[in-house]
Every structure is written in structure tokens, then in C-alpha cells.
Amino acid sequence: xxxxxxxxxxxxxxxxxxxxxxxxxxxxxxxxxxxxxxxxxxxxxxxxxxxxxxxxxxxxxxxxxxxxxxxxxxxxxxxxxxxxxxxxxxxxxxxxxxxxxxxxxxxxxxxxxxxxxxxxxxxxxxxxxxxxxxxxxxxxxxxxxxxxxxxxxxxxxxxxxxxxxxxxxxxxxxxxxxxxxxxxxxxxxxxxxxxxxxxxxxxxxxxxxxxxxxxxxxxxxxxxxxxxxxxxxxxxxxxxxxxxxxxxxxxxxxxxxxxxxxxxxxxxxxxxxxxxxxxxxxxxxxxxxxxxxxxxxx
Amino acid sequence: xxxxxxxxxxxxxxxxxxxxxxxxxxxxxxxxxxxxxxxxxxxxxxxxxxxxxxxxxxxxxxxxxxxxxxxxxxxxxxxxxxxxxxxxxxxxxxxxxxxxxxxxxxxxxxxxxxxxxxxxxxxxxxxxxxxxxxxxxxxxxxxxxxxxxxxxxxxxxxxxxxxxxxxxxxxxxxxxxxxxxxxxxxxxxxxxxxxxxxxxxxxxxxxxxxxxxxxxxxxxxxxxxxxxxxxxxxxxxxxxxxxxxxxxxxxxxxxxxxxxxxxxxxxxxxxxxxxxxxxxxxxxxxxxxxxxxxxxxxxxxxxxxxxxxx
Ligand SMILES: Nc1nc2c(ncn2[C@@H]2O[C@H](COP(=O)(O)OP(=O)(O)OP(=O)(O)O)[C@@H](O)[C@H]2O)c(=O)[nH]1
Ligand SMILES: Nc1nc2c(ncn2[C@@H]2O[C@H](COP(=O)(O)OP(=O)(O)OP(=O)(O)O)[C@@H](O)[C@H]2O)c(=O)[nH]1
Ligand SMILES: [Mg+2]
Ligand SMILES: [Mg+2]
Numbered sequence: 001x002x003x004x005x006x007x008x009x010x011x012x013x014x015x016x017x018x019x020x021x022x023x024x025x026x027x028x029x030x031x032x033x034x035x036x037x038x039x040x041x042x043x044x045x046x047x048x049x050x051x052x053x054x055x056x057x058x059x060x061x062x063x064x065x066x067x068x069x070x071x072x073x074x075x076x077x078x079x080x081x082x083x084x085x086x087x088x089x090x091x092x093x094x095x096x097x098x099x100x101x102x103x104x105x106x107x108x109x110x111x112x113x114x115x116x117x118x119x120x121x122x123x124x125x126x127x128x129x130x131x132x133x134x135x136x137x138x139x140x141x142x143x144x145x146x147x148x149x150x151x152x153x154x155x156x157x158x159x160x161x162x163x164x165x166x167x168x169x170x171x172x173x174x175x176x177x178x179x180x181x182x183x184x185x186x187x188x189x190x191x192x193x194x195x196x197x198x199x200x201x202x203x204x205x206x207x208x209x210x211x212x213x214x215x216x217x218x219x220x221x222x223x224x225x226x227x228x229x230x231x232x233x234x235x236x237x238x239x240x241x242x243x244x245x246x247x248x249x250x251x252x253x254x255x256x257x258x259x260x261x262x263x264x265x266x267x268x269x270x271x272x273x274x275x276x277x278x279x280x281x282x283x284x285x286x287x288x289x290x291x292x293x294x295x296x297x298x
Numbered sequence: 299x300x301x302x303x304x305x306x307x308x309x310x311x312x313x314x315x316x317x318x319x320x321x322x323x324x325x326x327x328x329x330x331x332x333x334x335x336x337x338x339x340x341x342x343x344x345x346x347x348x349x350x351x352x353x354x355x356x357x358x359x360x361x362x363x364x365x366x367x368x369x370x371x372x373x374x375x376x377x378x379x380x381x382x383x384x385x386x387x388x389x390x391x392x393x394x395x396x397x398x399x400x401x402x403x404x405x406x407x408x409x410x411x412x413x414x415x416x417x418x419x420x421x422x423x424x425x426x427x428x429x430x431x432x433x434x435x436x437x438x439x440x441x442x443x444x445x446x447x448x449x450x451x452x453x454x455x456x457x458x459x460x461x462x463x464x465x466x467x468x469x470x471x472x473x474x475x476x477x478x479x480x481x482x483x484x485x486x487x488x489x490x491x492x493x494x495x496x497x498x499x500x501x502x503x504x505x506x507x508x509x510x511x512x513x514x515x516x517x518x519x520x521x522x523x524x525x526x527x528x529x530x531x532x533x534x535x536x537x538x539x540x541x542x543x544x545x546x547x548x549x550x551x552x553x554x555x556x557x558x559x560x561x562x563x564x565x566x567x568x569x570x571x572x573x574x575x576x577x578x579x580x581x582x583x584x585x586x587x588x589x590x591x592x593x594x595x596x597x598x599x600x601x602x603x604x605x606x607x608x
Contacts, residue, residue, distance in 0.1 A: 006529075006532055030343055033337060033343050033528070034342070034343045034344075034528045035528065036527040036528050036529070038338075039334060039337055039338070098525065098550070098553070099409075099411075099550060099578065100408075100409030100410065100411065100523070101409065102408075102409065108441075129578070130446075130578070131417075131445075131446045131449035131450050131453070132442040132443075132445040132446035132449055135441070135442035135445050135446075136440070136441045136442040136446070138442075139441030139442055140441060182578075184550060184552060184553040184554070185553075185554070186552075186553060186554040187552075217409065217523075217525075219407060219523065219525075219526050219527065219529050219533070220523075220525050220526065220527055221340035221525065221526060221527020221528065221555070221558070221559070222338060222339075222340055222527065222555075223340070223525045223527075223553065223554070223555040224525075226554060244407070244408060244409075244496070246496055246499075247407065247496035247497065247498065247529075247533075248496065248497055248498055248529055248532040248533060248536070249527070249528075249529035249532075249533075252527075252528075253527060272408065272439060272440070
């Protein structure tokens, strides 16, 4: 089927009635590695499986179910939907991540949802660097019917964020959703610009930003782990959104992240339209990763 | 990560017994560590397996050179193998852009860097080769995609122009209009920047292949993110099946990923890697260099330090 994973197809090919001996376990471990979960986590999951099933005859379906269970167990503690329409006012939400991961689009999607819920919000075009980044967010704001605050390209992003929070306080807004420029985590200068945005927000509200959402692209490999570490360090990331799960990549590195970091995963992106955002479900994610279901339930 | 590999290899190589010729046992032990290193560098597993078995064939029985340790020799063989697989030390990276107007089509997943790379290559062709370049955006989906390309054209200098935006046109129509404009305007090169698409979006893949049929591009470049993981093979294979690809571009090489995706994509498609993106600005573009990338995938520090230790 369209959304069925590569791993799922491989598992079906390799484990159609087979004894789970050393060879089979090695092959299984390899297949798990092809999902981006990393060699260490793949080894751990395989050895967990071997504990109960070593030398038993298994079918591909049984293997998939057992794997999905293992993965779900790792991911379940991270499943945490966030309701931005709740909490302090104004609630300041910062979106961060490497270039092209889907920050602006995710804000657009969340903005559309919030509008439906009747929240009074403003979008802040904190990417003052990339060509047409402001125009892009402006279109999303128009779609959602939520105003966008911006400054010309090249302006200081931290200054804009300061003014936006100030205005949101004055206007009694519920929410300030802040877009930021994409930045690779190894660029010290760009990371310190991000730190400055956080610092400046705290001047107006010591608790702000109340949420710092790291947006990860599902196609990313092991580098995602270093992204999480660096953005946590610089901006105290409070949660994760994974985008582009509608493609062939199923975001296996999220399993490795869930293993290593006590960070909630809020949403997954499954397309480019406003409605293509779903709450993260550990069960659905695990099933999709091992290719157990035709479609992820909403 | 690099240090860990150095340590692992160091430990193994200290124990290597090979004298006279590299034994199968020595080579196997070393390659097990290389395998892990390549997987950590995000090289896709099937590519890793294939590569390891080739290198093994080459290494076993090789005469040990007296001046170096057998471990160093294996590393050298691995490194040379990577360079070969990446297209050789003199990989052909020039674009075929004679015969004006030559069309260059850009394709790839969402957010991979197509539009930015379009601006970068256009600027390079205008500055270095004095070409007159027209940029056309066929992205009718992403908000402000066309404005983004128009701004980049402005930044690229006076020999780079963008096709005027006409609201409501579909990609095939825009393609025809762009071809016409390129001919009439006396442009040397026409870039077609396409919308990002997943490789399993049938409608969008069909659209891309239709554009290629209309435009008959001289070069069709698959633009991919150097941070990509194991999915690189799947994406490369599927785009290669549907489009007349002629080359690869890996963006975000200025990040700290090891860039294994480049090897994966090269291995499944056999296509040359033409450029590496090394920044957000228009001058952030490097011609591809197989030796440098091989060193990076392997962790160049390792080789250097091992040689120094000898
Ligand atoms: N298929 C798919 N595409 C997505 C998804 N989320 C975002 N995109 C696309 O990915 C591309 C990049 O998204 P942006 O929102 O511009 O990413 P960004 O992180 O803001 O990028 P920069 O600001 O340039 O760093 C766009 O083409 C989006 O339409 C998703 O869940 N699925
Ligand atoms: N650091 C870095 N960023 C890059 C590089 N190439 C592109 N980018 C950034 O990656 C993001 C996405 O680039 P785009 O050119 O918009 O990507 P695209 O493939 O056209 O995206 P869609 O049209 O939405 O599919 C932007 O923030 C670019 O500035 C690169 O080589 N290095
Ligand atoms: Mg953005
Ligand atoms: Mg684009």
C-alpha cells in the first residue's frame, strides 16, 4: 500500500515462517537498522525479542507485532498531546530546527487548528533571513485568519519577538507563535542568535517561551540525535514535532531519541495542507514503522 | 564519534597478525568496525554490505607493505574503495549546458534545498561562465515559492532573471511559457525549479515526469539533504525511475552529518554527484570532490591519526 513501510515489506520477505535462530536475529537487527533507529537500539530491541522467542518458529506477522510492541513501549512515555489554547496568556511558543524541516508549515497548520478553537493568536515572522520566509508565513496567516507580525528581511529577530510579546500582552492575546530561521546546530553564531531570542522573550515574561518545539524531518538519519542535543542545550526544547511522515521515511530515529531523551513528542506532519497534522500516537507510529497498518489512524 | 572509531580501530589493528599478506581474519575484524562506522555515517545498509564485500575481496591476500601496519593498509583500501564508488578522483562534475537555451530541471523531496540550489548554480554559471540565465518556478503549491525564487534571482546578479509570475497557471503551462521566454530572450540556460514532492505521491511524480517530457532537460538534478538517513536509497531509486536524472546535489554539507546519504544515492543510481551545498547564501556551493567526501564519511581524522601513530 501507499504508506506501508520499507521495513514492513522487508520483514514480510524475510520472516515468512522461520525459526528465530541467530541468523534470523542478525537479519532482523539489520532490517531494523534500515529504519534509522541506529545500531544500538536495533540491537537492544532484537535482544529483547530473543528473550522470549529464541529458536521458536515465527511468522512475519508475529515478528511485526512483537516489534511494534517493543517500539511502542519505548515511545509511549513520550506521547503527549499539547493543547496550546490552554495555559498562561499570552502563551509564547517558539518553533526551532534545522533548515527546511517544516517549521513554518507546522505553525501554519497549528494556527489553522487554533482558529477553529477560537484562540486569539498572532504569528511572528521570526525568520528575517531566508528569501520570502515572511511572505510564506503571511500566506499561512491569511489562510488561518490569524494576523502576522513581521519586520523587513534582515531585521533583528529578537527585537521583533520582544515587540510581539509586548503587543500580545497589551492586546490580551492568548498565543504568540514564533517562527524562526532554519539553522544547522553546528553553527555557533546562528545558535547564539537563537539563544538571544529566548533571552529577550524572558525579559518580558520569565516563563517565556512557554514551549520550544523542535521540528524534525522524518527523512533525517543519525544527525537528528545531535540536533536534539544542541537545540535542547541552546533553547531548552520542550517538545518535538516530526514532519513528512507521509513519504517513504518513517522516522525511525525518533525511537533512538525517545530512548535517550525525556522529551514529549506532540504532533506528526503527514502532508503539506493545513489539516495534515496529527497528534503523536506511540502505537500508530510503531505500527507504521514496522509496516503493520495500511493507514495511520487519525 | 570519530574518536570512538579511532579507538576501536586502534585496538583491533594492534592485534592484527598479518605479515606477508593480509589474512581473511584480520580483514574481517577490521571491516566489522568499518561497517559500524559507515552505518553511523548514515550510509544505507545494502550499500554498506555491498561495499564491505567488495573491499574484503580486494584486501584479503594483499601483500603487506613493510613500512605501514596492516590496519593502515586496510584503511587505505577502504578509503580508495569509497573514492572509487563515489565516482573516482576525477569525477566529471561539469554541467552539459551548451546548445542554448539548455534546460536544467531541479527535483527532490520537500525542503531538500532545490530553490536555493537553483539560485546558487545560476549565480555560478552567470559569474564564472558568463551565461545568461532564466529561472522559472513551477511550484504552485508551497506558499511564496515563486517569490522566493524571484528574490534569489535578484540576489544572483544582473545576468540572472526570473520568469514573471502569472497567477493560476499550472506547472506544464508555466514550463511552456518559460521555454518560449528563454528562446525569445536569448538565454543560455533555463532553470526549472519544481515543487517538493514525496516519491510515493503518484500525482506529483506524474506531473514531474510530464514536465521533463515537455522541457527535455539537458540536466535533471536530484537535490537531496546531506542529513538524510537510510531513506536515501528509496528516494533516489524512485526519482531515478520516474525522471531522466543526470546528476545529484547534496545540500547542507555545512552541517555536522557525515554525509553517508551521498554514497547511498550514488550507489543506487550510478549518477555523478555534481555539487555540494555548503551554506544558505548563494555562494555556498562546492564542486564535488570524491576524495574529500570519502574522508568525511570515514572520519578523516582517523586515517590521519592512524598514519601519525605509525
Ligand atoms: N510531505 C510533507 N511536506 C511537508 C510537511 N511539512 C512541511 N512540508 C514541506 O516541507 C517544505 C519545507 O517546509 P517549511 O515549513 O518551509 O520548512 P522550514 O523549517 O520553515 O524551512 P526554513 O524556514 O527554510 O528552515 C515545504 O515544501 C513544506 O510544504 C509534511 O508533514 N509532509
Ligand atoms: N545550511 C544550509 N542550508 C541550506 C542549504 N541549501 C538550502 N538550505 C536551506 O534549506 C532550506 C530549504 O531550502 P529551499 O531551497 O527552500 O528548499 P526546496 O527544496 O526548494 O523546498 P520546497 O520547495 O519547499 O520543496 C532553506 O532554509 C535554505 O536556506 C545548504 O547547503 N546549507
Ligand atoms: Mg521557515
Ligand atoms: Mg522550493
